[in-house]
Amino acid sequence: MKQGERLYLDYNASAPLTDAARRAMLEVMALRGNPSSTHAEGRAMRKHVEASRAALATHAGVAPKQVVFTSGATEAAAMALSPVMRRSGGELRCSRLLVSAIEHPCVLAGGRFAPEAVETIPVTQDGVVDLQALEAMLRAGDSGIGPALVAIMLANNETGVIQPIRKVSEIVRRHGAMLMVDAVQGLGRLDVAPAQLGADFVIVSAHKIGGPQGAGALILGDATLAPVALLRGGGQENFHRAGTENVAAIAGFGAAIAELPELAGRWSGISRIRDFLEDGIDTISREAGMAEPVIFGSRAERLANTLCFAQPGISAETALISLDLAGIAVSSGSACSSGKVRASHVLEAMGVSGTLAGSALRISLGSDSTSQNAGRFLAAWKDIVGRMARRVDAA
Numbered sequence: 001m002k003q004g005e006r007l008y009l010d011y012n013a014s015a016p017l018t019d020a021a022r023r024a025m026l027e028v029m030a031l032r033g034n035p036s037s038t039h040a041e042g043r044a045m046r047k048h049v050e051a052s053r054a055a056l057a058t059h060a061g062v063a064p065k066q067v068v069f070t071s072g073a074t075e076a077a078a079m080a081l082s083p084v085m086r087r088s089g090g091e092l093r094c095s096r097l098l099v100s101a102i103e104h105p106c107v108l109a110g111g112r113f114a115p116e117a118v119e120t121i122p123v124t125q126d127g128v129v130d131l132q133a134l135e136a137m138l139r140a141g142d143s144g145i146g147p148a149l150v151a152i153m154l155a156n157n158e159t160g161v162i163q164p165i166r167k168v169s170e171i172v173r174r175h176g177a178m179l180m181v182d183a184v185q186g187l188g189r190l191d192v193a194p195a196q197l198g199a200d201f202v203i204v205s206a207h208k209i210g211g212p213q214g215a216g217a218l219i220l221g222d223a224t225l226a227p228v229a230l231l232r233g234g235g236q237e238n239f240h241r242a243g244t245e246n247v248a249a250i251a252g253f254g255a256a257i258a259e260l261p262e263l264a265g266r267w268s269g270i271s272r273i274r275d276f277l278e279d280g281i282d283t284i285s286r287e288a289g290m291a292e293p294v295i296f297g298s299r300a301e302r303l304a305n306t307l308c309f310a311q312p313g314i315s316a317e318t319a320l321i322s323l324d325l326a327g328i329a330v331s332s333g334s335a336c337s338s339g340k341v342r343a344s345h346v347l348e349a350m351g352v353s354g355t356l357a358g359s360a361l362r363i364s365l366g367s368d369s370t371s372q373n374a375g376r377f378l379a380a381w382k383d384i385v386g387r388m389a390r391r392v393d394a395a
Contacts, residue, residue: 006327007376011208012157012185012306012364013331017252018210024048024255025212028248035245036236045247052254059257060202060219061193068226068240069250072216073184074106075230076203079218079241080180081111081151082227092225094178095146098137100129100153100163101349107151107182108345112230121152126300127161127350131171138175148177154186154197158346158362159297160306162190169198178225184208184216188260189267189303194221201227206249211256215249263367270365271304273374277363280378281309288382288389294356296347305366310352310359314388319361326380331362 008016028048033041035049050064057064070076085092097113100121110118119137122130129152141148150172155162165181172179180201183192188209194202199221206215218240220226226240233242278295285293291312311319316332323330332344347357363377 008329009363010329010331011366014207015210020255021211021252024251025248028251035247048247048251049245052250055254055257066220066223068218068237070216073203073205076216076218077106078111079230080201080227083113084228086226088224093146094149097149099151102156102346123349125351127159127297128300129163135171150177151180153182155303157185159308160303161297162301165197206253209256211253212249215253266367267304274307277374284382284385288385290389305364307363310356322384
């Protein structure tokens with residue numbers, strides 16, 4: 001890393017665009033035509049859409065017709081969270097929506113369900129969905145008025161905690177309900193195949209894996225079951241989603257998907273870097289005489305690249321500003337709050353106090369992160385903690 005070059009450690013918010021994705025997008029931008037047109041120009045555009053669809057379908061273990069491209073995971077969630085489903089030409093109505101308390105805001109919003117039809121599933125102090133509570137909630141419902149739809153993420157964007165989706169699926173099936181899985185943070189890091197997850201619907205996003213922002217997808221676990229269209233008009237996306245496809249973004253998404261297999265072997269190394277950071281943060285606090293740092297979700301299975309911690313006595317806002325001035329980009333949690341530093345609903349659901357949550361930082365590594373990157377962060381963090389410790393001593 002060159003002197004003065006910024007260090008990016010916020011991959012869970014958005015990964016940098018890969019060279020392959022950029023090249024694919026530029027190739028499409030040099031073309032002309034509508035992918036729905038039948039002339040040669042239109043067919044050339046359509047070719048890029050279908051190539052990306054095939055790439056994602058192969059990665060997810062489904063048929064290409066089960067991949068519906070959207071403008072991102074937020075739209076995919078709004079589409080999937082529908083009280084009305086299409087099944088083999090008929091309609092199926094869902095009675096209610098159950099979402100875990102740690103879901104992304106685009107899922108917590110409830111999609112097209114009425115607010116009174118949305119129920120929240122609690123999580124444990126480790127940030128894992130409470131399976132007993134889920135079972136009780138499903139048992140208490142009246143399946144005679146329609147199945148419930150359950151929405152639980154594969155891995156949390158703030159803590160990295162991986163949810164027991166297979167166990168969730170078993171409970172959901174036992175009660176005749178349906179399951180939507182937000183696999184945005186899992187794509188490229190975990191198996192996101194609907195068959196492996198036991199999911200009816202899976203949502204993913206391009207910009208978390210080095211594709212462009214503004215592209216995502218809804219993956220159908222069964223081609224005969226789909227939510228009614230959210231955007232209606234033309235027959236694009238096999239009548240699942242109207243509107244001319246964003247071909248350049250979709251092409252970039254496909255190029256990023258194609259690179260995932262060669263990156264798969266790097267995550268064990270990333271996990272060691274994450275552990276190195278945890279040890280370093282703990283050592284820095286002890287040497288400075290500060291309170292012991294708290295690692296959120298440390299007792300649960302986590303994504304290899306994610307570290308969410310709090311240093312009591314140092315606010316997240318102060319730490320973010322200091323790190324930014326040192327040329328290092330991290331997050332205080334989710335980056336979907338208009339750039340504002342605010343209390344995390346995820347940590348609140350885990351029973352974390354408001355004061356401790358106000359000190360929470362998230363480091364999220366990429367496949368190209370190095371031990372040198374970790375060392376640079378720790379050097380900057382040592383300086384910040386040292387300055388805060390001296391202030392406390394002076395007071």
